[in-house]
Amino acid sequence: MAPSCNPRSLWAPSVQPSGRPPLLCPPSTPASSPPPAGRSTLRGRRPTQAVARSPENPPLRAPRRHPNIQQQISVKSQLPMDSAVNGVRQPPARAGSRLCTRCGERKAALKRPKTLEQICRECFYIVFEDEIHQTIVDNNLFKPGDRVAIGASGGKDSTVLAYVLSELNRRHKYSLDLFLLSVDEGITGYRDDSLETVKRNEIQYGLPLKIVSYKDLYGWTMDDIVKAIGLKNNCTFCGVFRRQALDRGAALLKVDKIVTGHNADDIAETVLLNILRGDIARLSRCTFITTGEDGPIPRCKPFKYTYEKEIVIYPYYAILCIYSPNAYRGFAREFIKDLERLRPRAILDIIKSGENFRISTTTRMPEQGTCERCGYISSQKLCKACVLLDGLNRGLPKLGIGRTKGVAGGDSDTGSFDTVRLYKLTNYGCEMG
Amino acid sequence: MGWAGPSRPNRTDELGRLSLSRDCGKCGAAAVAVAGGLGLCGECFRAHLFGKFKLAVTSNAMVRPTDSLLLAFSGGPASRVALQFIHEMRSKAIESWDASNSQALPVFGIGVAFVDESIMCSKPKDEIEMAIEDIKSIVSGLSAGVKAMHIAPLEDVFSTESEDGEGRLKEAVDMIGDDTGREDFLRCLRMLSLQKIAMGNGYTKIMLGSCASVIACHVLSATVKGQGYSLPADVQYVDTRWEVPVILPLRDCLAQELTLLCELDSLKTQQYLNSLSNGINSLVASFIERLREENPSREHTIVRTAQKLKPFSFNKFSADGYHDFLPSRLRPKFQKVDSDESTFSETLCLICGSPFSESELQNLEGTKHKAQKNIDLHTAHCCQSCNFQIIPSSENLNEHFFSLLPKLWTKRVDTISASHSLLRPNLVIFPCFQMAAIGDPAGQLALVHEEEQYTSGHCKANSRVTMKF
Numbered sequence: 001m002a003p004s005c006n007p008r009s010l011w012a013p014s015v016q017p018s019g020r021p022p023l024l025c026p027p028s029t030p031a032s033s034p035p036p037a038g039r040s041t042l043r044g045r046r047p048t049q050a051v052a053r054s055p056e057n058p059p060l061r062a063p064r065r066h067p068n069i070q071q072q073i074s075v076k077s078q079l080p081m082d083s084a085v086n087g088v089r090q091p092p093a094r095a096g097s098r099l100c101t102r103c104g105e106r107k108a109a110l111k112r113p114k115t116l117e118q119i120c121r122e123c124f125y126i127v128f129e130d131e132i133h134q135t136i137v138d139n140n141l142f143k144p145g146d147r148v149a150i151g152a153s154g155g156k157d158s159t160v161l162a163y164v165l166s167e168l169n170r171r172h173k174y175s176l177d178l179f180l181l182s183v184d185e186g187i188t189g190y191r192d193d194s195l196e197t198v199k200r201n202e203i204q205y206g207l208p209l210k211i212v213s214y215k216d217l218y219g220w221t222m223d224d225i226v227k228a229i230g231l232k233n234n235c236t237f238c239g240v241f242r243r244q245a246l247d248r249g250a251a252l253l254k255v256d257k258i259v260t261g262h263n264a265d266d267i268a269e270t271v272l273l274n275i276l277r278g279d280i281a282r283l284s285r286c287t288f289i290t291t292g293e294d295g296p297i298p299r300c301k302p303f304k305y306t307y308e309k310e311i312v313i314y315p316y317y318a319i320l321c322i323y324s325p326n327a328y329r330g331f332a333r334e335f336i337k338d339l340e341r342l343r344p345r346a347i348l349d350i351i352k353s354g355e356n357f358r359i360s361t362t363t364r365m366p367e368q369g370t371c372e373r374c375g376y377i378s379s380q381k382l383c384k385a386c387v388l389l390d391g392l393n394r395g396l397p398k399l400g401i402g403r404t405k406g407v408a409g410g411d412s413d414t415g416s417f418d419t420v421r422l423y424k425l426t427n428y429g430c431e432m433g
Numbered sequence: 434m435g436w437a438g439p440s441r442p443n444r445t446d447e448l449g450r451l452s453l454s455r456d457c458g459k460c461g462a463a464a465v466a467v468a469g470g471l472g473l474c475g476e477c478f479r480a481h482l483f484g485k486f487k488l489a490v491t492s493n494a495m496v497r498p499t500d501s502l503l504l505a506f507s508g509g510p511a512s513r514v515a516l517q518f519i520h521e522m523r524s525k526a527i528e529s530w531d532a533s534n535s536q537a538l539p540v541f542g543i544g545v546a547f548v549d550e551s552i553m554c555s556k557p558k559d560e561i562e563m564a565i566e567d568i569k570s571i572v573s574g575l576s577a578g579v580k581a582m583h584i585a586p587l588e589d590v591f592s593t594e595s596e597d598g599e600g601r602l603k604e605a606v607d608m609i610g611d612d613t614g615r616e617d618f619l620r621c622l623r624m625l626s627l628q629k630i631a632m633g634n635g636y637t638k639i640m641l642g643s644c645a646s647v648i649a650c651h652v653l654s655a656t657v658k659g660q661g662y663s664l665p666a667d668v669q670y671v672d673t674r675w676e677v678p679v680i681l682p683l684r685d686c687l688a689q690e691l692t693l694l695c696e697l698d699s700l701k702t703q704q705y706l707n708s709l710s711n712g713i714n715s716l717v718a719s720f721i722e723r724l725r726e727e728n729p730s731r732e733h734t735i736v737r738t739a740q741k742l743k744p745f746s747f748n749k750f751s752a753d754g755y756h757d758f759l760p761s762r763l764r765p766k767f768q769k770v771d772s773d774e775s776t777f778s779e780t781l782c783l784i785c786g787s788p789f790s791e792s793e794l795q796n797l798e799g800t801k802h803k804a805q806k807n808i809d810l811h812t813a814h815c816c817q818s819c820n821f822q823i824i825p826s827s828e829n830l831n832e833h834f835f836s837l838l839p840k841l842w843t844k845r846v847d848t849i850s851a852s853h854s855l856l857r858p859n860l861v862i863f864p865c866f867q868m869a870a871i872g873d874p875a876g877q878l879a880l881v882h883e884e885e886q887y888t889s890g891h892c893k894a895n896s897r898v899t900m901k902f
Contacts, residue, residue: 275656276724276731278738331727335720339657342713343613345821346657353661356790358743 102127113309116344128310132302133168139289141300142174147255149181151246151299152201152209154194157261159201160311161303165259166205178205179253183245184213185238186221212249214241218389228392237392240384244376250297258299265308265340267301268350269332276332280359287354294368295377307347309340466693475697482686482694486518489682493670494750496638496680498526501542501580503636503677505627508547508568508703510695512642515683517700519543519640520575527578545572546583546630546639548623552599553587553606554708564705571701583630590625590839605837608830613658613712614822621785624675625839631677639679646688646721648681649732652739654717658818663787668739669748674779674786678750687732745779745788782816783842784823793817811835814846 098108100120108118112127119127135141142148150165152158162180169176182198185191195211202209215221218241225237250258267287274283285291290300303311339346370376371383378384457464457474464472468481490496496519504519506512526540547568551561565584572582591605592598602622609615631639643651648668655664666672672679683691695702709715724731779788780797789797793816800813808831815824825834835843 271656272653275652275735275738278734278741280738280741283738331720331723335716338716338720339713342716343611345659346713349659349818350656352659353656353664356662358662358665359741360743 110313113313113340114307114344114348124310124313128306128314129164129168132164132306133172135289135305136168136174136302139300141259141290141302142176142257144175145177146257147177147179147253148257148259149179149210149250149253149255150207151258151260152180152182152198153261154182154197154201155261157263157303157308157311159197160314161259161261162201162205162207164314165302166207177255178207179255180205180207180209181246181249181253181255181258182209182211183242183249184211184215185242186214186223188223191222210249210253212245212252214245217241217245217248218385220389220392225392237388240388244383244385247295247297247376255297258297260299260301261303261311262301263303263306263308263311264347264351265333265336267304267354268347269336271350271354272332272335283354283357284359287351304351305348307340307344465697466690468690478690479694479698482514482690483518483521485685486515486682487522489670489684490519490522490680493680495640495671495682496522496541498538498541500637501544501635502638502640503544503546503583503627503631503634504640505642506545506547506568506572507642508564508571508706509642510692510700510702511644511647511683511686511688513571513700513702514686514691514694515640515642516545516572516575517698518682520578523578524576542580543578544581544583544634544636545579546585546627548626549584549586550619550623550708551586551706552602553619554706556705561706564703567701567703567705571703574701581634583634585626585630587619587622587626590622590629590841591837593840601837605834608825608834608837609823610825611712611822612710613714614819616710616712616714617785617819618823622839624679624786625841628676629841636677639675639677641679641681642683643681644683644686644688644691645736646725646732648684648739649735650714650718650721652735653721654714657713657717658822660787660816660818662790663782663816664739665742665744666748666788668736669744671749672747673750674745674747674781674788684736685733747779780814782819783811783814783846784819784838785816787816787818789816808832808835811843811846 098118100106100108100123101117102119102123106120106122109121110119110124111117112119112124148165150158150162152162162178165176166178168174169178180198180202182195184195198209198211201207213221222234222238226234229237246258270286271283274280274286289304290298292298336347336350368377368379369381371378371386372381373386374383376383376385380387382390455464456462456472457477458471459477460474462474462476465475466473466478468478473481496502502519504512504516506516520543523540523543530538530540547565549565551565554561569582569584572579586598588598588602590598591601593601606615606618609618627639630636651667652664655661655667666674668684670681670684672681694700721732721735780794781788797813800809808828812820812824812831825831
């Protein structure tokens with residue numbers, strides 16, 4: 001159990017395997033913080049007295065937020081400042097000594113990671129949500145009446161995404177039908193925990209939840225796969241299967257769009273990794289906010305311009321995949337965090353670079369076809385999932401891994417960096433603390 | 434050579450770097466280096482690098498017999514190797530000139546430039562002087578062939594008739610708040626300084642020693658600074674957007690290879706004046722170093738990625754007029770650069786020279802129409818990255834900052850604002866920014882003249898720089 005958080009609270013981490021230390025609970029977490037509320041306080045109150053509302057964001061009703069969030073933020077808002085102590089131009093924040101630069105009324109409670117502005121908690125909520133709303137509107141992500149599946153892993157990004165999206169849907173009348181869609185890879189101690197979170201979200205936000213499992217789709221759980229092939233290359237299986245599982249789940253739900261919780265840090269990292277790998281085709285599309293528009297179900301990333309740090313302090317939550325110590329990505333992620341410390345806007349600049357790269361229109365892009373066996377989109381005769389599955393079932397698990405000509409595309413254990421890991425299994429844990 | 438080289442490095446040490454074979458893959462002698470998956474002996478390794486250099490020079494028509502080259506020499510291994518190689522190429526050309534019957538064609542000339550940035554470093558004066566003496570001795574140590582050695586203090590680009598450059602440079606640099614911005618600003622000044630030396634002494638090309646490792650760092654740091662659009666301009670062999678075209682023949686060599694070659698051939702280097710940095714550039718450099726440990730060819734992959742981006746039209750020598758007065762058998766071939774625009778019609782950043790992306794152009798157009806103040810126009814003529822990291826944010830400082838900048842930079846914009854009313858409103862690019870991609874000094878001189886013509890409003894339709902409407 002993670003003792004520091006009320007298990008009933010909205011974003012409380014779910015049961016931790018007893019062997020692992022509770023992740024990401026900085027010493028400042030008030031172990032005795034008494035979140036005063038149960039589920040009913042989902043409709044709790046945020047201080048409404050002087051919330052500066054932007055013109056396009058008229059006060060509809062008393063904005064609701066779980067009091068827990070505020071409590072958590074009041075503690076966690078120290079996080080970016082603490083971590084920025086060894087940063088360059090970031091003097092230790094003297095919360096309370098300054099007024100919010102946005103509303104000028106309340107005391108600044110945190111330094112906004114994206115801009116380093118000192119703002120109050122209320123304004124942070126407003127700018128955070130408004131930016132996402134703006135991204136959705138500017139990019140025409142949704143049409144009224146769309147059925148939208150939220151790829152929900154139970155991690156911080158998708159949990160915040162589910163909350164923010166249902167909130168914005170209500171507030172700005174997107175008239176979307178939202179669903180939660182989860183994939184159960186069958187990783188004991190990791191996915192079964194996070195699925196608990198998703199199930200909680202289902203009840204809390206009143207969003208219907210669909211879980212598709214590897215076991216049902218492919219007959220293998222990740223635990224089985226790891227038993228068969230060991231810890232090397234297992235991320236390839238997981239990534240390929242998950243991508244397809246998500247599409248299949250979405251098809252079952254008959255949705256028009258899938259949204260995923262990829263944030264600005266993820267996208268910046270993907271841009272860098274594609275440069276490091278020389279993958280020009282992926283480099284050109286990894287910054288698209290909507291991908292797969294020619295496929296059956298497009299996916300989009302409403303958090304494209306949202307910093308991971310802000311998602312972390314919005315509520316506070318993270319969990320670590322036990323099978324994914326991906327060193328290569330770790331490198332790049334660390335680099336991005338260093339960059340952010342030097343210059344917060346570097347993340348946005350990387351995304352901007354990615355969008356502006358002069359990629360010749362004649363660059364050959366892989367052609368899209370369908371898999372002969374299962375009918376899923378594929379650039380080869382058989383889709384990657386079928387090749388991998390074939391290997392597993394025939395007892396040749398190395399089939400389809402590595403650079404083999406003639407077998408379905410994609411290579412190496414780093415997987416593809418296109419829309420990396422639809423649900424992210426990153427080791428945020430160690431980086432954010 | 435005239436100096437005592439450093440003692441030869443320990444052989445066993447070098448062999449420690451080998452992972453493949455201990456024999457040279459070409460001649461069977463003991464290998465000292467690994468390149469392209471082969472162990473190579475010293476001799477073959479040298480030939481391998483020289484081959485890359487020569488291929489870059491010849492396949493891109495970098496050097497014509499009539500050229501006069503200015504080599505930017507920093508004292509580091511890369512420019513040291515470039516100096517050695519180009520000197521060698523010239524010696525061979527002279528040999529064949531001596532042997533030929535006609536002796537009608539000239540052999541290209543070489544000059545060396547060193548930009549003295551000691552004003553920005555805090556090291557003791559006498560040591561700086563010694564380092565510069567060292568650099569002079571390296572160049573003079575080469576057997577005859579180097580036409581001249583130019584040592585130009587960086588502050589020279591800031592000096593005006595009335596004022597000394599030193600104070601102005603320091604003042605301008607002090608106004609830049611961002612560490613990375615300061616570093617990049619100095620880099621731009623270095624290029625300006627080289628351009629000035631080249632123009633003042635009749636050089637037709639500037640050769641830089643930028644190697645693959647440096648370019649890989651630049652690729653990532655440009656990405657991080659949001660300069661993705663202009664990035665391909667900086668990673669090509671040829672860059673003619675400057676008054677004097679710039680060539681990068683070492684683009685395919687790694688820094689480690691060049692350092693190793695300097696060790697093996699006991700080429701003396703002098704890196705005392707290199708300054709340490711703590712901005713984004715050094716963070717990127719250490720990141721790349723880490724990647725290299727994991728995969729030695731990572732830098733090549735990064736450079737290759739950047740090469741897949743579409744270069745600009747100024748990234749090649751334009752074919753017409755380039756080969757005049759050369760017999761056809763001596764005309765070097767042109768590399769095919771994939772670019773659709775036939776003429777050079779990019780707007781360039783005032784400070785760093787990056788081509789403008791669409792959004793920057795829009796911003797510039799918007800400013801042109803409404804801005805009354807010169808200062809707004811100046812700001813709009815800088816790319817977004819320079820605007821963020823170099824130009825001071827407060828408006829008062831801003832104006833002063835631009836008044837300090839070298840006139841060579843600001844003049845172009847002033848010319849535009851002065852003549853803006855004379856030109857058609859839908860003029861996309863003012864021709865002064867279109868530095869014709871020509872290699873001859875006469876053309877460049879003509880360009881300067883043209884600029885003056887435009888100022889006085891005598892715009893001639895038959896100007897040799899194409900105007901785009």
